Amino acid sequence: MDKPITPPFVLGAPSAVVLPTNPPNVSMLRQFCECYFDLSGLILCPVLGSIILLFIPNSRIRLIRFIGLCVSLLTFLYSLVLWMQFDSSTAEFQFVGTIRWLPHENINLYMGLDGISLFFVVLTTFLIPICILVGWSSIESYGKEYVIVFLICEFLMIAVFCMLDLLLFYVFFESVLIPMFITIGVWGSRRRKIRAAYQFFLYTLLGSVFMLLAILLIFFQTGTTDLQILLTTEFSERRQIFLWIAFFASFSVKVPMVPVHIWLPEAHVEAPTAGSVILAGILLKLGTYGFLRFSIPMFPEATLCFTPFIYTLSAIAILYTSLTTLRQIDLKKIIAYSSVAHMNFVTIGMFSLNIQGIGGSILLMLSHGLVSSALFLCVGVLYDRHKTRLVKYYGGLVSTMPNFSTIFLFFTLANMSLPGTSSFVGEFLIFVGAFQINSLVATLAALGMILGAAYSLWLYNRAVLGNVKPNFLHKFSDPNGREVTIFLPLIVGGATVELPKKWPKNKMV
Amino acid sequence: MAVTEFLLFILTATLGGMFLCGANDLTTIFVSLECLSLCSYLLSGYTKRDVRSNEAIMKYLLMGGTSSSILAYGLSWLYGLSGGEIELQEIANGLINTQMYNSPGIWIALLSITTCGKKTVIPTWAKTSLLPKIQLNSIKVKQKKGGGIPLFDSNSPTPVVAFISVISKVAASALATRIFDIIFYFSLNEWHLLLEILAILSMILGNLIAITQTSIKRMLAYSSIGQIGYILIGIIDRDSNNGYASMITYMLLYIFMNLGTFACIVLFSLRTGTDNIQDYAGLYMKDPFSALSLSLCLLSLGGIPPLAGFFGKLYLFWCGWQAGSYLLVSIGLFMSVISIYYYLKIIKLLMTERNKEITPYVQNYRLSSSISKNSIEFSMIVCVMASTLLGIVMNPIVAIAQDTLF
Numbered sequence A: 001m002d003k004p005i006t007p008p009f010v011l012g013a014p015s016a017v018v019l020p021t022n023p024p025n026v027s028m029l030r031q032f033c034e035c036y037f038d039l040s041g042l043i044l045c046p047v048l049g050s051i052i053l054l055f056i057p058n059s060r061i062r063l064i065r066f067i068g069l070c071v072s073l074l075t076f077l078y079s080l081v082l083w084m085q086f087d088s089s090t091a092e093f094q095f096v097g098t099i100r101w102l103p104h105e106n107i108n109l110y111m112g113l114d115g116i117s118l119f120f121v122v123l124t125t126f127l128i129p130i131c132i133l134v135g136w137s138s139i140e141s142y143g144k145e146y147v148i149v150f151l152i153c154e155f156l157m158i159a160v161f162c163m164l165d166l167l168l169f170y171v172f173f174e175s176v177l178i179p180m181f182i183t184i185g186v187w188g189s190r191r192r193k194i195r196a197a198y199q200f201f202l203y204t205l206l207g208s209v210f211m212l213l214a215i216l217l218i219f220f221q222t223g224t225t226d227l228q229i230l231l232t233t234e235f236s237e238r239r240q241i242f243l244w245i246a247f248f249a250s251f252s253v254k255v256p257m258v259p260v261h262i263w264l265p266e267a268h269v270e271a272p273t274a275g276s277v278i279l280a281g282i283l284l285k286l287g288t289y290g291f292l293r294f295s296i297p298m299f300p301e302a303t304l305c306f307t308p309f310i311y312t313l314s315a316i317a318i319l320y321t322s323l324t325t326l327r328q329i330d331l332k333k334i335i336a337y338s339s340v341a342h343m344n345f346v347t348i349g350m351f352s353l354n355i356q357g358i359g360g361s362i363l364l365m366l367s368h369g370l371v372s373s374a375l376f377l378c379v380g381v382l383y384d385r386h387k388t389r390l391v392k393y394y395g396g397l398v399s400t401m402p403n404f405s406t407i408f409l410f411f412t413l414a415n416m417s418l419p420g421t422s423s424f425v426g427e428f429l430i431f432v433g434a435f436q437i438n439s440l441v442a443t444l445a446a447l448g449m450i451l452g453a454a455y456s457l458w459l460y461n462r463a464v465l466g467n468v469k470p471n472f473l474h475k476f477s478d479p480n481g482r483e484v485t486i487f488l489p490l491i492v493g494g495a496t497v498e499l500p501k502k503w504p505k506n507k508m509v
Numbered sequence B: 001m002a003v004t005e006f007l008l009f010i011l012t013a014t015l016g017g018m019f020l021c022g023a024n025d026l027t028t029i030f031v032s033l034e035c036l037s038l039c040s041y042l043l044s045g046y047t048k049r050d051v052r053s054n055e056a057i058m059k060y061l062l063m064g065g066t067s068s069s070i071l072a073y074g075l076s077w078l079y080g081l082s083g084g085e086i087e088l089q090e091i092a093n094g095l096i097n098t099q100m101y102n103s104p105g106i107w108i109a110l111l112s113i114t115t116c117g118k119k120t121v122i123p124t125w126a127k128t129s130l131l132p133k134i135q136l137n138s139i140k141v142k143q144k145k146g147g148g149i150p151l152f153d154s155n156s157p158t159p160v161v162a163f164i165s166v167i168s169k170v171a172a173s174a175l176a177t178r179i180f181d182i183i184f185y186f187s188l189n190e191w192h193l194l195l196e197i198l199a200i201l202s203m204i205l206g207n208l209i210a211i212t213q214t215s216i217k218r219m220l221a222y223s224s225i226g227q228i229g230y231i232l233i234g235i236i237d238r239d240s241n242n243g244y245a246s247m248i249t250y251m252l253l254y255i256f257m258n259l260g261t262f263a264c265i266v267l268f269s270l271r272t273g274t275d276n277i278q279d280y281a282g283l284y285m286k287d288p289f290s291a292l293s294l295s296l297c298l299l300s301l302g303g304i305p306p307l308a309g310f311f312g313k314l315y316l317f318w319c320g321w322q323a324g325s326y327l328l329v330s331i332g333l334f335m336s337v338i339s340i341y342y343y344l345k346i347i348k349l350l351m352t353e354r355n356k357e358i359t360p361y362v363q364n365y366r367l368s369s370s371i372s373k374n375s376i377e378f379s380m381i382v383c384v385m386a387s388t389l390l391g392i393v394m395n396p397i398v399a400i401a402q403d404t405l406f
Helices: A028-034 A039-054 A061-085 A115-138 A143-162 A166-175 A177-187 A193-222 A237-254 A263-270 A273-298 A300-326 A331-350 A355-386 A402-415 A422-437 A439-463 A481-495 B003-021 B026-044 B051-081 B088-097 B104-121 B125-145 B157-186 B188-211 B216-237 B243-272 B288-302 B308-323 B326-350 B371-389 B394-403
Strands: A094-102 A107-113
Touching: A039 A061, A039 A094, A039 A107, A039 A115, A039 A143, A061 A115, A061 A143, A094 B394, A107 A115, A107 A143, A107 A166, A115 A143, A115 A273, A115 A355, A115 A481, A143 A166, A143 A177, A143 A273, A166 A177, A166 A193, A166 A273, A177 A193, A177 A263, A177 A273, A193 A237, A193 A263, A193 B308, A193 B326, A237 A273, A237 A300, A263 A273, A263 A331, A273 A300, A273 A331, A273 A355, A300 A331, A300 A439, A331 A355, A331 A422, A331 A439, A355 A402, A355 A422, A355 A481, A402 A422, A402 A439, A402 A481, A422 A439, B003 B026, B003 B157, B026 B051, B026 B157, B051 B088, B051 B104, B088 B157, B104 B188, B157 B188, B157 B216, B157 B243, B188 B216, B188 B326, B216 B243, B216 B308, B216 B326, B243 B288, B243 B308, B243 B371, B243 B394, B288 B308, B288 B326, B288 B371, B308 B326, B308 B371, B308 B394
Parallel strands: none
Antiparallel strands: A094 A107
16 A cells, blocks of 8 residues: 655645455445645634634624634644654654744754644643634623734644754744733733743743754754754763753743742633633643653753753742632632642653653643643633632532533642543653652652642632631632533543553653 | 835835845845835835934934944955955955954954944934933824824834834844854854843843833833843854744744734824823723733733734743743743733733723723724734744744744
């Protein structure tokens, strides 16, 4: 069975497949799966959708939202097809495509997926339709721009995860800031939103300047920014240390690590619900993905040198943020701080540099993407109804919103990594991995897990159980059909403990 | 006020600038520089009813005259040292023949040309401080008059500021390239040192002073001083490291970014009559289109990916790093972040919603649809498109720039 040679940039169309000796009643599905899909279609789909939306006048808002939803669902299906076609027996990059951009300096748009990025891409395309659904009725102003901004954000995020060229990774990594800045600034809910957006932008940018310097240095040493070539270059140890620190400056703000975590609670509190979902679900993963994809493979000696540093910072972060969470009174801030704690679990696991640690960190990243987003959606449901996020006004929701309480319970238990949820698998593997390297850090991190149970359950206790507070809230309504539809896929994802058989086995280099 | 003379001055200034870019001997340099300068003086004094405008043209003329005479003095040194040659290449040959290329005379010539160059390359403090004042005063004049006013009335200083800032930079950079590369070929270290000091000073001072400004035009003027610092890095790096190509590319992108920002400012001041930064608050509510254009142009000036300004700066710092000017590139990167701070301040203001911050200017914002505004909107659209999308087509631009140099 031959595939005709196709140019690398086939615009999303499956290339023709020649099956010379097949029986006439071959199933459509098998034929469909034989086609070779391309990454370019995945990346271009949201862009084309947003361009189409630009031309529809503002008055037809339902049509705009519908088209936006369809485009994002189409992108999701496309990524699922890519997942099905993914060959999990090799550790190489697949679906590789190149677009020549600057031939002189050898910088090209070099895209490819491997086992790690595949799941992040699927996570991204999974969360964006949810975000568009969330803004269906709660966004009164600039509805068209809302959908367009999210589609452009989706395009940029998929590009970040697919990009195998260092400079272009950096370009897209920083470009994600602009749509997020717009989302927080325009549709944010409170008066301090501009300040939050501003802080978010400046913090991230300060770190990224160092990374740009490091990329220039790398380019001048090796003459290329192609990741696959850079993975095989030898940097001297001193240079590795400098480059690692520069990359760390940029990634640590995104993770976020203490002490540059301050932007996260502010940004989450001020952002609209869908903005928080994207922020927690995907943007936080960009930092740790950067560590996994660039810092650790390219600078191994420096990584070994700085592992105690990362462990210290992460352990401090976990304990500090978990303790801080206990004192918070704003629902979103609680979940934001718990996000910080979870991402620092991820860095502990990642820098243990063994198979359990890294596998656990990727699992925890994915499950955190689902669970944190779901928690923010729960808070969004409450906020849509009562316009307040302070915990003291809520109580006894179980008697008035029982379905919501069930869903909220499920995600609270997942947040504290109860065995049976996907985050437990991730955290357990992280502890196993970290314990082999440094048992003290693993113990401290496990302490953090206990604190996680403390704040999650206490929040649930205060908000949902107990007596209804009639002084503050008068009208209650259980989540309607649209909202339950948003939660269902997340429940399915969060409850998955056994991942499907196509989990790539040997993708760790 | 007659529009004819305004157009005449602008066209003649452009003509002078173009000749300056192509000048190959001392007389042409001097004559075209004078042509450009004289027209600039006259443009800055265009609103002659206004006292401030007259003050501006007086100061500009005196300073310009002084620096022109210093330039003539320096050029005469070159004439003498080379043994009576006028053409640039012949001067270089003449300097070799008379063995004078290491003499103190060269130093004198270099210093005087640089002093004159300071006047054109770095928009002087006289221009930056006076022209915004002109704008402020002439705005008050306009408000008293009221009624339908043609475009080129008391608001002409803003387009004039835009025009002068861009054209003087482009022409002076071309001139600097030519002079420093051809004539002062042998005094490489000296003029490197001079230009490095100038670049560092421009970048640091321009960006730091811009933080404290309250008038948007003044802030833009100081930030353009910072931008010139980056461009000087390109000149320092010379041809072998694609320094000049990066400078030309950045100049092209800078024209679009700068003119785009000025177009938005002109539009805003035509509609509200103010150029105080605090008065821009809440513009997004009333006029999202011009707020978005202003944001995009400012972000591009700051160098945020994926806009064009990022790629221009990237290429500049690239060439700088390759040429070994590590200090300059580090300072440039750091100052870029600082410049983003004050650009973001404006963007932050544009999006605010709190009512007590929004001044009466924006609250009474009228979106009029008279014909005279459409040309500004068109140029704004063109500049915004160029400053966002040109980054993608960097490769052909850079290739053209590299091919057309020495």
